[in-house]
Amino acid sequence: MKQFLLVLAVMATMISGASAQDYYGSIYWSVATPTGQFRSFVNETSVAGFGVDVQWWASDHISGGLVLGYNLWSDVYRGVTQQFQYNELAGAINGTQVHTMNSFTMMLGGRYLFGGSRDVRPFVGLAAGTITSSQVIDVSLVRFQETNWHVGVAPSVGLLIPMSYNSMMDLSARFSYALPSGQALYGASENSLTFWSINAGFTFGN
Amino acid sequence: MNAYQRAMAWGAVFCITALVAVGCYPSHGLSVEDYDTVITGYHPSTTFTKYKTYFMQDTIVHVDVETSTIISRKYDALILSTIATNLANMGYVRTTDTVAQNPDVRIYVAATATTFETYYGGYWGGYWGWYGGYYPPYYGGYPVYGTTTWDVGALAVDMVDRTISIGGNNGGIVWGASLSGLVGGGVSNTYLANKINQMFIQSPYLETGELP
Numbered sequence: 001m002k003q004f005l006l007v008l009a010v011m012a013t014m015i016s017g018a019s020a021q022d023y024y025g026s027i028y029w030s031v032a033t034p035t036g037q038f039r040s041f042v043n044e045t046s047v048a049g050f051g052v053d054v055q056w057w058a059s060d061h062i063s064g065g066l067v068l069g070y071n072l073w074s075d076v077y078r079g080v081t082q083q084f085q086y087n088e089l090a091g092a093i094n095g096t097q098v099h100t101m102n103s104f105t106m107m108l109g110g111r112y113l114f115g116g117s118r119d120v121r122p123f124v125g126l127a128a129g130t131i132t133s134s135q136v137i138d139v140s141l142v143r144f145q146e147t148n149w150h151v152g153v154a155p156s157v158g159l160l161i162p163m164s165y166n167s168m169m170d171l172s173a174r175f176s177y178a179l180p181s182g183q184a185l186y187g188a189s190e191n192s193l194t195f196w197s198i199n200a201g202f203t204f205g206n
Numbered sequence: 207m208n209a210y211q212r213a214m215a216w217g218a219v220f221c222i223t224a225l226v227a228v229g230c231y232p233s234h235g236l237s238v239e240d241y242d243t244v245i246t247g248y249h250p251s252t253t254f255t256k257y258k259t260y261f262m263q264d265t266i267v268h269v270d271v272e273t274s275t276i277i278s279r280k281y282d283a284l285i286l287s288t289i290a291t292n293l294a295n296m297g298y299v300r301t302t303d304t305v306a307q308n309p310d311v312r313i314y315v316a317a318t319a320t321t322f323e324t325y326y327g328g329y330w331g332g333y334w335g336w337y338g339g340y341y342p343p344y345y346g347g348y349p350v351y352g353t354t355t356w357d358v359g360a361l362a363v364d365m366v367d368r369t370i371s372i373g374g375n376n377g378g379i380v381w382g383a384s385l386s387g388l389v390g391g392g393v394s395n396t397y398l399a400n401k402i403n404q405m406f407i408q409s410p411y412l413e414t415g416e417l418p
Contacts, residue, residue, distance in 0.1 A: 091246045091247030091248060092408040092418075094243065095242060096240035098234060140387075142243070
């Protein structure tokens with residue numbers, strides 16, 4: 001992981017040296033933990049996630065642009081029974097289950113940044129758009145899967161810490177809320193998706 | 207750095223990040239027992255409360271010759287008695303005469319097993335390189351081969367009502383259960399009893415008639 005962060009930092013610095021002056025980009029590692037009913041499907045904090053933001057400056061303190069991300073959760077549950085219905089056959093399957101959730105975030109969002117361009121800059125952000133959820137339950141060779149698109153919002157707070165002329169460390173916390181859509185495989189009354197993510201990466205540009 | 211180089215660098219950063227994220231995908235360290243399953247199914251239009259009596263043969267059908275070479279018959283009595291105990295606990299009465307007592311349903315128990323074999327091969331003790339007049343790459347050493355085998359089996363328990371019609375055919379399976387997994391040293395009396403009990407634990411409607 002240290003090598004990865006070092007390579008990322010070097011490349012971010014290289015890119016930032018020639019970036020245009022009206023936008024900045026962030027790429028970050030995302031550690032996410034589920035909340036709400038989603039926890040009953042997979043109760044695990046996942047380190048398998050990353051995100052990319054590209055923001056254009058509207059003023060010295062306000063920027064807006066794309067917020068993209070990917071998070072994956074997966075955990076194993078033993079001795080669990082899952083009900084199923086397949087054509088005219090209904091029943092249940094008992095065994096070791098591997099629960100997996102893949103989620104992509106594709107939003108438009110903005111940030112309000114405090115402070116000057118060379119300072120440590122706290123910011124608050126808000127993004128809205130779509131979040132996908134792909135629930136998978138694997139029981140031996142049997143797979144149950146449910147994929148849905150959700151309308152979602154994601155408020156965030158964070159810090160940009162200057163590293164060099166055009167690069168900064170980007171630390172943020174984001175709460176993602178995907179509104180109910182489709183059915184939950186795990187028996188929840190509504191198929192919403194909520195999770196906190198802690199994001200750490202680099203921002204380049206100005 | 208021109209625009210092309212900048213785009214390439216962007217792409218490289220994205221790919222490295224994505225690869226690291228995907229590399230974090232957990233394997234969970236599953237063992238062979240984690241692939242054992244107990245599956246039960248029922249025909250949704252069945253009224254199970256109308257069934258009071260059943261007939262079950264005193265032997266387990268091995269569906270082919272290979273099954274008999276893999277699965278021992280030393281567990282037959284345990285399997286049949288565990289099924290009978292569960293059915294009795296759910297209120298079913300076992301009959302022994304299919305003519306005089308005319309049971310409501312019949313229970314059929316069958317087993318199947320097969321052996322899978324995987325071959326692997328390679329060379330040992332050699333090296334890659336040029337050698338004499340041979341076209342490269344020449345590889346010294348000698349071949350080795352090995353096999354990995356595993357036995358996979360299933361135990362099926364079916365409840366058949368001969369008086370109903372399913373899919374245009376007279377008689378049909380109104381409830382079925384299957385225990386599937388690896389067959390080997392891990393099988394024991396306790397293992398089998400627990401798995402058969404599970405068939406009935408996840409099928410309470412056999413007693414209550416209330417379908418999920």
